[in-house]
Amino acid sequence: xxxxxxxxxxxxxxxxxxxxxQCYSKFSATKALRELTDADIQRLLKKVIESGxxxxxxxxxxxxxxxxxxxxxxxxxxxxxxxSYSQQSQRYVKLEEIDFIVPERIDRDGDLKKEFSxxxxxxxxxxxxxxxxxxxxxxxxxxxxxxxxxxxVVTMNARSLMNFFELRCCLSAQWEIRRLAEExxxxxxxxxxxxxxxxxxxxxxxxxxxxxxxxxxxxxxxxKK
Amino acid sequence: xxxxxxxxxxxxxxxxxxxxxQCYSKFSATKALRELTDADIQRLLKKVIESGxxxxxxxxxxxxxxxxxxxxxxxxxxxxxxxSYSQQSQRYVKLEEIDFIVPERIDRDGDLKKEFSxxxxxxxxxxxxxxxxxxxxxxxxxxxxxxxxxxxVVTMNARSLMNFFELRCCLSAQWEIRRLAEExxxxxxxxxxxxxxxxxxxxxxxxxxxxxxxxxxxxxxxxKK
Amino acid sequence: xxxxxxxxxxxxxxxxxxxxxQCYSKFSATKALRELTDADIQRLLKKVIESGxxxxxxxxxxxxxxxxxxxxxxxxxxxxxxxSYSQQSQRYVKLEEIDFIVPERIDRDGDLKKEFSxxxxxxxxxxxxxxxxxxxxxxxxxxxxxxxxxxxVVTMNARSLMNFFELRCCLSAQWEIRRLAEExxxxxxxxxxxxxxxxxxxxxxxxxxxxxxxxxxxxxxxxKK
Amino acid sequence: xxxxxxxxxxxxxxxxxxxxxQCYSKFSATKALRELTDADIQRLLKKVIESGxxxxxxxxxxxxxxxxxxxxxxxxxxxxxxxSYSQQSQRYVKLEEIDFIVPERIDRDGDLKKEFSxxxxxxxxxxxxxxxxxxxxxxxxxxxxxxxxxxxVVTMNARSLMNFFELRCCLSAQWEIRRLAEExxxxxxxxxxxxxxxxxxxxxxxxxxxxxxxxxxxxxxxxKK
Numbered sequence: 001x002x003x004x005x006x007x008x009x010x011x012x013x014x015x016x017x018x019x020x021x022q023c024y025s026k027f028s029a030t031k032a033l034r035e036l037t038d039a040d041i042q043r044l045l046k047k048v049i050e051s052g053x054x055x056x057x058x059x060x061x062x063x064x065x066x067x068x069x070x071x072x073x074x075x076x077x078x079x080x081x082x083x084s085y086s087q088q089s090q091r092y093v094k095l096e097e098i099d100f101i102v103p104e105r106i107d108r109d110g111d112l113k114k115e116f117s118x119x120x121x122x123x124x125x126x127x128x129x130x131x132x133x134x135x136x137x138x139x140x141x142x143x144x145x146x147x148x149x150x151x152x153v154v155t156m157n158a159r160s161l162m163n164f165f166e167l168r169c170c171l172s173a174q175w176e177i178r179r180l181a182e183e184x185x186x187x188x189x190x191x192x193x194x195x196x197x198x199x200x201x202x203x204x205x206x207x208x209x210x211x212x213x214x215x216x217x218x219x220x221x222x223x224k225k
Numbered sequence: 226x227x228x229x230x231x232x233x234x235x236x237x238x239x240x241x242x243x244x245x246x247q248c249y250s251k252f253s254a255t256k257a258l259r260e261l262t263d264a265d266i267q268r269l270l271k272k273v274i275e276s277g278x279x280x281x282x283x284x285x286x287x288x289x290x291x292x293x294x295x296x297x298x299x300x301x302x303x304x305x306x307x308x309s310y311s312q313q314s315q316r317y318v319k320l321e322e323i324d325f326i327v328p329e330r331i332d333r334d335g336d337l338k339k340e341f342s343x344x345x346x347x348x349x350x351x352x353x354x355x356x357x358x359x360x361x362x363x364x365x366x367x368x369x370x371x372x373x374x375x376x377x378v379v380t381m382n383a384r385s386l387m388n389f390f391e392l393r394c395c396l397s398a399q400w401e402i403r404r405l406a407e408e409x410x411x412x413x414x415x416x417x418x419x420x421x422x423x424x425x426x427x428x429x430x431x432x433x434x435x436x437x438x439x440x441x442x443x444x445x446x447x448x449k450k
Numbered sequence: 451x452x453x454x455x456x457x458x459x460x461x462x463x464x465x466x467x468x469x470x471x472q473c474y475s476k477f478s479a480t481k482a483l484r485e486l487t488d489a490d491i492q493r494l495l496k497k498v499i500e501s502g503x504x505x506x507x508x509x510x511x512x513x514x515x516x517x518x519x520x521x522x523x524x525x526x527x528x529x530x531x532x533x534s535y536s537q538q539s540q541r542y543v544k545l546e547e548i549d550f551i552v553p554e555r556i557d558r559d560g561d562l563k564k565e566f567s568x569x570x571x572x573x574x575x576x577x578x579x580x581x582x583x584x585x586x587x588x589x590x591x592x593x594x595x596x597x598x599x600x601x602x603v604v605t606m607n608a609r610s611l612m613n614f615f616e617l618r619c620c621l622s623a624q625w626e627i628r629r630l631a632e633e634x635x636x637x638x639x640x641x642x643x644x645x646x647x648x649x650x651x652x653x654x655x656x657x658x659x660x661x662x663x664x665x666x667x668x669x670x671x672x673x674k675k
Numbered sequence: 676x677x678x679x680x681x682x683x684x685x686x687x688x689x690x691x692x693x694x695x696x697q698c699y700s701k702f703s704a705t706k707a708l709r710e711l712t713d714a715d716i717q718r719l720l721k722k723v724i725e726s727g728x729x730x731x732x733x734x735x736x737x738x739x740x741x742x743x744x745x746x747x748x749x750x751x752x753x754x755x756x757x758x759s760y761s762q763q764s765q766r767y768v769k770l771e772e773i774d775f776i777v778p779e780r781i782d783r784d785g786d787l788k789k790e791f792s793x794x795x796x797x798x799x800x801x802x803x804x805x806x807x808x809x810x811x812x813x814x815x816x817x818x819x820x821x822x823x824x825x826x827x828v829v830t831m832n833a834r835s836l837m838n839f840f841e842l843r844c845c846l847s848a849q850w851e852i853r854r855l856a857e858e859x860x861x862x863x864x865x866x867x868x869x870x871x872x873x874x875x876x877x878x879x880x881x882x883x884x885x886x887x888x889x890x891x892x893x894x895x896x897x898x899k900k
Contacts, residue, residue: 004705006690006693006704006705006708007684007685007686007690007734008684009682009683009684009736009738010682010685011682015681015682015738018681018740018828019761019828020761022740022761022763022826022828023761023762023763023764023767024764024767024768025768026768026771028740028742028826029681029740029761029826029828030679030681030740030742033681033740050660051660051661051662052652052660055759055760055761056761058759058830059682059738059759059761059828059830061684061736061830061832063684063690063734065693065697065703065704065705065708067703067705070367071296071300071371072315072366072367074300075296075299075300075303078300078303078304079303079310081306081307082306084730084733084734084832085304085730086694086695086697086698086704086730086731086734087698088697088698089698089699090297091399092698092699093699093700093701096701100367101367102367103360103364103367105360105361105364106355106360106364106367109358112354112355112358112360115351115354115355116351116355116367116368118347119347119348119350119351119368120368122343122344122347123344123348123370125344126340126341126343126344129337129340130331130337130340130341133334133337135328135330135331135337136330138399138400139328139330139331139400141297141371142295142297142325142326142327142328142331142341142370142371142372143341143344143345143370143371143372144370144371145348145367145368145369145370145371146296146366146367146368146369146370146371146373147367147368148371151697151703151704153693153694153697153704153734155733155734155736155832157736157759157830174316174363175363175364202502206656206658208656210500210501210502211501212501229480231465231468231479231480231483232459232460232461232465232509233459234457234458234459234511234513235457235460236457240456240457240513243456243515243603244536244603245536247515247536247538247601247603248536248537248538248539248542249539249542249543250543251543251546253515253517253601254456254515254536254601254603255454255456255515255517258456258515275885276885276886276887277877277885280534280535280536281536283534283605284457284513284534284536284603284605286459286511286605286607288459288465288509290468290472290478290479290480290483292478292480309505309508309509309607310505311469311470311472311473311479311505311506311509312473313472313473314473314474317473317474318474318475318476321476376472376478376479378468378469378472378479378509380508380509380511380607382511382534382605427727431881431883433881435725435726435727436726437726520817521746521750521821522765522816522817524750525746525749525750525753528750528753528754529753529760531756531757532756535754540747541849550817551817552817553810553814553817555810555811555814556805556810556814556817559808562804562805562808562810565801565804565805566801566805566817566818568797568801569797569798569800569801569818570818572793572794572797573794573798573820575794576790576791576793576794579787579790580781580787580790580791583784583787585778585780585781585787586780588849588850589778589780589781589850591747591821592745592747592775592776592777592778592781592791592820592821592822593791593794593795593820593821593822594820594821595798595817595818595819595820595821596746596816596817596818596819596820596821596823597817597818598821624766624813625813625814
């Protein structure tokens with residue numbers, strides 16, 4: 001998995017804070033943009049996030065290039081509808097080298113890994129044979145397992161990301177999309193640290209566990225020590 | 226593939242027409258709902274659709290139960306974001322019988338079909354072995370090819386459906402999602418014939434071909450005979 | 451204010467429960483639709499709502515005809531983006547009788563009410579004069595106060611309604627949209643009682659007060675008696 | 676009316692083009708981002724826009740601070756749902772100086788303007804009296820006419836902007852929102868000239884007039900000279 005933050009709203013925290021400022025004061029956003037101090041910005045961000053006035057976070061957008069996630073993972077990812085996606089087409093692009101994604105649970109067990117790898121190899125060979133025989137890529141790919149890697153560009157605004165992290169940084173989330181979410185969170189924290197300071201799963205953001213798994217290691221770490 | 230229209234807004238054309246009526250007249254929607262004749266409704270629907278005032282179509286929703294489409298197809302389907310989806314989870318549900326979806330291009334060629342079926346069989350066996358060895362379904366499924374069937378419930382409103390049909394009833398669309406779109410169109414036409422009278426690909430709805438394939442059989446049939 | 455539930459997904463709780471059932475079992479939604487008992491449905495709804503698996507609620511849609519709310523209120527209403535609206539146009543429809551909405555705080559104070567009513571009357575006269583002089587309705591309406599009534603048809607799915615109620619049934623919400631939200635909630639409770647059983651402001655649904663107003667009468671009623 | 680482009684995705688055309696490139700080739704978006712020449716970018720943008728593959732445009736976002744538009748205009752604006760808004764609250768912010776928006780049709784007619792201005796003045800006085808008497812701003816504002824100015828921050832992605840321009844740059848659009856749309860278009864053209872090169876009303880983008888007003892000056896200018 002390779003995740004790169006390829007673009008984002010410049011000075012995202014200032015833009016969000018200036019928008020929030022305008023909602024509740026005579027200040028115009030342009031004036032707020034010029035005059036807010038860093039301390040003002042941090043105070044405003046803290047306030048809107050704590051009070052759940054999250055719509056202002058939508059003014060900051062983040063674009064990621066994601067490579068080498070499985071089709072299983074991308075299928076989950078694109079279920080998040082408040083986001084924009086551009087995915088490498090398996091209809092138009094014939095895969096050549098295919099580095100399949102192998103779940104750790106399988107990777108660490110010699111026998112299982114062997115069997116899994118052989119099955120993948122057979123699928124890959126079948127895919128190539130189909131292409132050679134003139135079957136279009138859009139049909140040949142039916143033999144490609146969900147372990148097949150894909151590339152996708154994703155844009156989400158900060159509010160949608162917050163929700164994505166709540167759902168996908170949770171230890172109950174499937175391991176691959178959780179790893180993806182954690183990578184994305186670590187990247188946005190570098191450029192918008194005060195927006196994403198307390199981002200993460202529900203147990204972090206809202207001190208609740210919607211699935212009531214109170215023996216989850218994360219919950220124990222947070223609230224039972 | 227099995228597609229069932231399991232629910233929809235009752236009397237969808239009346240609801241849409243009454244909403245349209247209220248936009249441009251003193252009439253309330255409740256009064257329009259009672260008093261519009263069938264002829265009024267048809268006239269109003271024709272007018273809003275022709276003039277592109279499509280937002281009123283959003284008041285009519287349609288829910289489909291879709292079974293036995295491939296994961297390749299469902300991945301394309303859920304890219305339509307103005308819609309609601311409930312898909313059978315491969316994380317929680319272990320597949321037992323698996324009737325793979327076989328593209329016609331492969332199905333009709335004896336040799337290819339044999340090779341394709343063998344590869345599928347190996348994947349299925351590997352999947353079951355992984356489950357037997359205690360690998361969670363969410364990891365075992367990485368070996369399942371995109372030909373694996375899935376079940377999904379989809380709700381779209383009439384406007385979003387129109388857009389879906391424009392993109393997916395097109396002869397350039399991938400065959401499986403096109404078949405799905407055609408099934409869905411034929412089902413909604415039975416219950417909302419005037420809304421969907423001219424629904425279909427862009428060449429039907431707007432007399433254009435965004436891909437400029439003027440030798441496409443559909444274009445030829447429509448405009449070159 | 452007059453609020454009418456003019457249409458909704460038939461048997462909404464069964465449709466939602468059947469969709470939920472399919473997500474986590476081998477059952478197809480069509481089979482679940484036929485076979486779920488009322489007790490099954492209630493149990494499933496309780497489970498999805500408590501665990502926050504709210505996407506299944508999107509399969510149930512509700513359409514309201516709303517009359518005689520102020521433009522102040524409709525401006526707030528249409529800020530909810532996961533919804534569909536058809537509003538009577540002030541560009542195309544010339545208002546004749548105008549029954550302004552008067553806030554109770556003003557209505558109960560004789561002097562204030564008199565002054566308020568006189569100002570409204572002057573605006574109404576000015577509006578009519580402008581129309582008589584040939585000014586288009588779309589320009590004449592600039593003199594119409596926000597107390598001016600409007601008509602609007604709204605469709606929201608159950609999930610979006612839940613969120614709408616969380617925000618707008620709150621005692622901190624502006625009185626007119628709160629009254630509207632309460633009316634809408636009471637209407638949907640009649641046709642989908644188990645979906646909306648615990649719907650309402652955040653203090654009801656999540657036992658939290660995002661605004662930290664712990665002396666709010668509602669909070670006191672719920673948690674301090 | 677004052678419209679400022681306060682923020683946008685840096686190098687928006689490169690980001691969009693790189694995303695498009697990845698969809699249809701083996702190239703990763705990160706590689707495309709580095710290696711695409713300006714000529715490549717222009718060619719790719721032209722291709723995706725002409726073929727209607729508009730989803731890639733969503734990766735570029737634009738944030739505007741808008742001041743001194745009327746509440747009539749902001750009500751229309753916020754009907755565009757694929758966008759983010761932060762509007763100055765009339766519930767929390769008491770207006771002091773109020774520079775009403777006067778439609779040109781009224782402004783240029785001495786008598787009408789006088790009557791209109793007097794009615795506005797009475798509303799303003801009434802608003803201030805209500806505030807003095809302790810009526811909350813959220814109720815006092817019911818007397819404020821739709822000519823009352825507002826401030827709003829808006830973020831839209833390039834695809835949603837395209838659609839906004841199609842609808843609102845049209846000569847049939849109401850004059851104020853058309854002026855706003857034209858300002859916004861002129862601002863984004865400066866920073867993303869190839870994305871917005873042919874943006875504008877439907878007669879420009881698609882060579883059609885959904886309202887069939889073929890005697891419209893714009894249509895005549897474009898197609899009848």
